[in-house]
Amino acid sequence: MRVLIVDSRDEEARRLKAALAAVGIEADTITTAATADLAMKAVSYGAAILDLDIPDMDGLLFLRRMRWRSDKTPVLISSARRGLRERLGGLRAGADDYLEKPFAIAELVSCVQSLLRRPHASGGLSLGNVSIESDTGTPYVNGKRLPCTVNEEMLLEVLMRHADKAVAAERLAAVVNDPARRGKSNALQVCIHRLRGRLAEASADISIITFKGLGYGLMGTGKNDTKSEG
Numbered sequence: 454m455r456v457l458i459v460d461s462r463d464e465e466a467r468r469l470k471a472a473l474a475a476v477g478i479e480a481d482t483i484t485t486a487a488t489a490d491l492a493m494k495a496v497s498y499g500a501a502i503l504d505l506d507i508p509d510m511d512g513l514l515f516l517r518r519m520r521w522r523s524d525k526t527p528v529l530i531s532s533a534r535r536g537l538r539e540r541l542g543g544l545r546a547g548a549d550d551y552l553e554k555p556f557a558i559a560e561l562v563s564c565v566q567s568l569l570r571r572p573h574a575s576g577g578l579s580l581g582n583v584s585i586e587s588d589t590g591t592p593y594v595n596g597k598r599l600p601c602t603v604n605e606e607m608l609l610e611v612l613m614r615h616a617d618k619a620v621a622a623e624r625l626a627a628v629v630n631d632p633a634r635r636g637k638s639n640a641l642q643v644c645i646h647r648l649r650g651r652l653a654e655a656s657a658d659i660s661i662i663t664f665k666g667l668g669y670g671l672m673g674t675g676k677n678d679t680k681s682e683g
Contacts, residue, residue, distance in 0.1 A: 455496065456480040456565060459489045459512075460504040460531070469502060469531075472558045473565065486510035493519070498526050500568040502561070505532040505543070513546045520547035527568040531561065540628065541607060545590055550614060553627065560624075567615065578613045581658040581673050585610055594655040604629040604640070605648045612661065616671045619664035645669060 456473060458480050460466040466482040473480045481496070483489040486509050493501070505512030516528060530543045533554040543551045550564050578585040582595045590606050592599040601609065607628050612620060626641040649661050662672045 457498045457501040458482045461507050486515045500527040502529050516546045583657050594657045612671050619667040619670045622668040
């Protein structure tokens with residue numbers, strides 16, 4: 454299965470392509486939105502890596518247009534745009550994952566491998582009796598809205614997108630922490646604690662578990678604990 458890399462910087466695109474090739478993943482590199490649009494209509498890609506700062510169109514607009522025409526290709530945003538607002542905007546626009554630059558190349562490869570393993574369809578995320586609307590990111594339990602802060606919604610969404618594995622605490626901290634306080638704040642621990650309580654109070658049949666020394670993940674607590682998207 455092939456991957457499309459959309460990045461206007463040739464050197465960066467070649468570096469990503471080489472890293473993917475090292476683990477057996479073939480990739481095509483494209484430098485403009487117009488060319489990427491043609492390529493995606495001609496080839497069924499298993500995933501796409503999208504830099505937001507492409508020269509002929511803002512990357513978020515390109516992604517929204519993909520989703521408007523029901524293109525379900527999994528998309529990993531790779532961008533220098535940092536912060537909660539940018540990550541939230543990327544995910545709301547239809548991205549499946551978001552990596553802030555600079556990042557470890559091994560992390561990007563791991564994200565792409567995860568996207569290639571998972572089935573994808575439009576219509577949001579669901580896990581057990583918990584679901585998240587694709588357009589708004591609003592979480593529900595048994596069809597009833599789960600009251601959450603923006604940080605808690607983001608945390609739950611990231612965990613649900615990676616429900617098949619532990620998510621590193623450092624990565625989750627980047628979602629909920631103010632960058633200026635990163636490394637000093639206990640925001641992640643507070644957010645995990647509150648979200649666990651909200652899920653339990655709403656009778657969700659998933660729960661957040663701690664992987665000692667690794668991070669956090671989701672586990673089913675009832676009979677409807679299989680992951681699905683759609």
